[in-house]
Amino acid sequence: MGIEGNSRIAVVLMAIIIISSIGLVLLLNTGPQTLEWRYGDDDARREHDVIKITGIEDTDISITFVDEPDLVARVTYELHSDNTAPLYIDDDTIGVVEISGGSGNDRVKTLEIVLGIESAYNILIRGANLTASVTYSNNANVFNAVITFESPDSHIEFIVTEDISFGGEFQAFITASDVEIDVNLPDGLNGVFRYTSPSVDILSLIGWSSEPGARYETETGSTSFPFLDLSVGADSIRASLST
Secondary structure: OEEOOOOOOOEEOOOEEEEEOOEEEEEEOOOOEEEEEEOOOOOOOOOEEEEEEEEEEEEEEEEEEOOOOOEEEEEEEEEOOOOOEEEOOOOOOOOEEEEEEOOHHHOEEEEEEEEOOOOEEEEEEEEEEEEEEEEEOOOEEOOOOEEEEEEEEEEEEEEEOOOEEOOOEEEEEEEEEEEEEEEEOOOOOEEEEEEEOOOEEEEEEEOEEEEOOOEEEEOOOOOOOOEEEEEEEOOEEEEEEEO
16 A cells, blocks of 8 residues: 655655554654555455544544545644654555644644545544544445544534445444534434533434433434444533434
8 A cells, every 4th residue: 555645765744653554654844735545456455444643732633534445544734833854654554544643833733634435444533622523424434433532622523424334333432522413324324322411402303312311312223233322421512313
C-alpha cells in the first residue's frame, strides 16, 4: 500500500506523529497538507481497519466516508504553529493509521479524515478540547464496527444515516461535555441508545421509544442482531432518533 502525492523518503510536513499503514511518520509544519493510504492490488484486506487518534488538544476533527473501495484513509491536517522538519516513512502495517498530536505550539489545529467503504473501521479518538463531527454515510461499512470517543471537555456531533452497510453489532461509546446525535437507522437495523447525563433533549423520536433505565430502543427490538449500541455520557445531550 502506498502513500499518494508524497515522497517515501522525506517531505516537509507538520508536527504530529503518525504510525500508520506505511509505518512511522514524523510530521512538522503547518498545512493544510494531505496524506493518503490505499490498498494495492496485492494487499490482503483487514476485516477491520484501525484509526487511532490520541494526545491531541484544541483540534477540530471531521470523519466522513467516501465510495472509494481501495481507500484506507485520506488525512488533511493543519497545525497551530509553523515549525518544520522532515517526514520519514517506513512500510509497516496495512490498514492501521495512528495519529498522535503534539503539545503547545505544535498542537493540531484541524484534522479532516476521509475513510473508504470496503472495510469496517475501529476508531478511537482521545484528546482535550476537541470539536468533532463523525458522519456514517455513503454506504459506510459498519459490520461489527466500534467507535470510541473519550474527551470529557469536548463537543461531538455523531451522525448515522440510512446509507450504511450493516451487520452484526455496531458499537459507539461517547464521553464528552456536549453531544449532538442524529441517528436515522435503515430498515433491518435495530438500536439502543443508553445515556448518562443531567440534560437530555430529544428533538425527534420516530420508531424509537423511551424505556426504563435511561435508554431509548427501537420499537422492533433493541438488541436483536443486527443492531446499533450507542452509549453516551455527557453534561448535555441533544438527540434525534428515527428509523
